[in-house]
Amino acid sequence: xxxxxxxxxxxxxxxxxxxxxxxxxxxxxxxxxxxxxxxxxxxxxxxxxxxxxxxxxxxxxxxxxxxxxxxxxxxxxxxxxxxxxxxxxxxxxxxxxxxxxxxxxxxxxxxxxxxxxxxxxxxxxxxxxxxxxxxxxxxxxxxxxxxxxxxxxxxxxxxxxxxxxxxxxxxxxxxxxxxxxxxxxxxxxxxxxxxxxxxxxxxxxxxxxxxxxxxxxxxxxxxxxxxxxxxxxxxxxxxxxxxxxxxxxxxxxxxxxxxxxxxxxxxxxxxxxxxxxxxxxxxxxxxxxxxxxxxxxxxxxxxxxxxxxxxxxxxxxxxxxxxxxxxxxxxxxxxxxxxxxxxxxxxxxxxxxxxxxxxxxxxxxxxxxxxxxxxxxxxxxxxxxxxxxxxxxxxxxxxxxxxxxxxxxxxxxxxxxxxxxxxx
Amino acid sequence: xxxxxxxxxxxxxxxxxxxxxxxxxxxxxxxxxxxxxxxxxxxxxxxxxxxxxxxxxxxxxxxxxxxxxxxxxxxxxxxxxxxxxxxx
Numbered sequence: 164x165x166x167x168x169x170x171x172x173x174x175x176x177x178x179x180x181x182x183x184x185x186x187x188x189x190x191x192x193x194x195x196x197x198x199x200x201x202x203x204x205x206x207x208x209x210x211x212x213x214x215x216x217x218x219x220x221x222x223x224x225x226x227x228x229x230x231x232x233x234x235x236x237x238x239x240x241x242x243x244x245x246x247x248x249x250x251x252x253x254x255x256x257x258x259x260x261x262x263x264x265x266x267x268x269x270x271x272x273x274x275x276x277x278x279x280x281x282x283x284x285x286x287x288x289x290x291x292x293x294x295x296x297x298x299x300x301x302x303x304x305x306x307x308x309x310x311x312x313x314x315x316x317x318x319x320x321x322x323x324x325x326x327x328x329x330x331x332x333x334x335x336x337x338x339x340x341x342x343x344x345x346x347x348x349x350x351x352x353x354x355x356x357x358x359x360x361x362x363x364x365x366x367x368x369x370x371x372x373x374x375x376x377x378x379x380x381x382x383x384x385x386x387x388x389x390x391x392x393x394x395x396x397x398x399x400x401x402x403x404x405x406x407x408x409x410x411x412x413x414x415x416x417x418x419x420x421x422x423x424x425x426x427x428x429x430x431x432x433x434x435x436x437x438x439x440x441x442x443x444x445x446x447x448x449x450x451x452x453x454x455x456x457x458x459x460x461x462x463x464x465x466x467x468x469x470x471x472x473x474x475x476x477x478x479x480x481x482x483x484x485x486x487x488x489x490x491x492x493x494x495x496x497x498x499x500x501x502x503x504x505x506x507x508x509x510x511x512x513x514x515x516x517x518x519x520x521x522x523x524x525x526x527x528x529x530x531x532x533x534x535x536x537x538x539x540x541x542x543x544x545x546x547x548x549x550x551x552x553x554x555x556x557x558x559x560x561x562x563x564x565x566x567x568x569x570x571x572x573x574x575x576x577x578x579x580x581x582x583x584x585x586x587x
Numbered sequence: 588x589x590x591x592x593x594x595x596x597x598x599x600x601x602x603x604x605x606x607x608x609x610x611x612x613x614x615x616x617x618x619x620x621x622x623x624x625x626x627x628x629x630x631x632x633x634x635x636x637x638x639x640x641x642x643x644x645x646x647x648x649x650x651x652x653x654x655x656x657x658x659x660x661x662x663x664x665x666x667x668x669x670x671x672x673x674x675x
Contacts, residue, residue: 234654244659287667289671290663292670
């Protein structure tokens with residue numbers, strides 16, 4: 164099997180194993196991905212997916228403390244971590260290839276044998292509450308959460324992954340155990356292994372450790388509501404030195420056939436120092452310290468947005484200039500030279516991003532879990548190469564003409580001038 | 588948080604900042620484990636009369652630095668100390 168190839172096998176109980184041998188590498192990476200995240204939570208349990216992820220690192224029956232878990236992997240020079248998102252929670256480790264059995268053992272141990280000791284729950288609750296408070300004190304980050312509240316009001320997709328101070332304070336041990344029982348199931352699991360380990364070896368190591376229940380159905384999530392049909396705005400008044408702006412529109416799912424075309428539009432508009440927004444808003448007009456665009460895609464929803472950190476006195480002008488760029492790319496076909504540059508940027512970033520074994524394991528595992536179909540790097544590159552100016556224009560028109568949504572944090576008493584801008 | 592706890596909270600926050608800049612690999616100057624340990628010791632001294640939980644979490648953070656544990660791990664203990672102080 165050569166680099167870039169992979170195999171997917173169905174395991175007992177409904178779990179799936181993805182292997183991507185990169186036999187020239189000294190490392191092996193293992194990722195356990197579960198289809199659970201903050202969109203599976205109701206409001207009372209906001210943040211419970213993230214809470215569970217933290218608690219899994221606190222101790223198991225065989226490794227009683229967080230320190231023992233960390234030392235098991237750190238002791239061989241490896242690293243271990245986890246992340247919670249809206250639809251996926253991932254636990255990963257990267258170790259020297261001859262320690263892959265240890266990596267498999269530790270990761271399965273933490274997700275199947277966690278102690279959930281009351282003292283650990285109390286301690287971790289304090290940690291998460293502090294993280295939430297710290298996050299709310301970082302307006303450049305927090306404005307993104309406000310924007311998602313505007314996009315999906317009163318829906319789990321619009322809530323912060325970490326939950327609210329209230330929900331995290333009130334989550335009980337029984338809630339945690341019930342949540343784990345309802346979601347940490349074999350059919351919700353993809354195991355992805357990449358690096359200096361072959362498929363047969365990986366399969367042998369994983370199959371003997373599938374100790375999770377095989378119940379067929381985990382608890383479902385609420386479908387996303389239709390995108391907002393009119394402009395909406397949320398202003399948080401705060402005495403910050405910069406105004407933090409997140410402006411965007413409802414967009415598309417990661418299953419949509421236009422997703423790569425939207426990525427190209429995103430690259431043209433706001434990724435990197437030669438993007439339109441960077442050149443126009445920052446370099447030419449000096450309106451922002453930082454400006455970039457990004458997309459967020461979920462199974463049945465998504466958005467396209469622009470973040471800008473600006474002098475408060477220039478916030479309205481910056482918003483106006485950003486809106487003008489969004490309209491320009493929706494109205495005027497992108498020149499072929501600019502499109503070709505964006506294609507190279509996108510392909511180059513993909514290739515560089517997949518150099519490491521843990522990036523490859525995560526990329527393949529996430530596709531298997533979320534879409535049920537894995538595209539190779541070569542397939543994605545071919546799809547990107549097939550995007551021409553007409554296709555980019557089509558998706559720009561389809562997405563960027565949707566009603567504008569805006570979140571602002573800054574020293575403003577009134578939102579009326581911002582409202583006028585997005586309603587124009 | 589009681590006003591009398593504020594100096595201790597400042598010490599803990601300073602230690603958190605140092606640890607986070609190691610975790611994020613930020614900053615121009617390399618921060619050494621000794622500097623982090625010093626900041627945590629300062630916090631522990633300022634918190635000599637703090638609730639037991641706060642002192643326990645600070646000592647855990649100090650042990651973690653001595654044992655060469657990852658920065659994230661040290662930060663978690665410091666956040667727990669800050670949270671316990673806020674609760675007191």
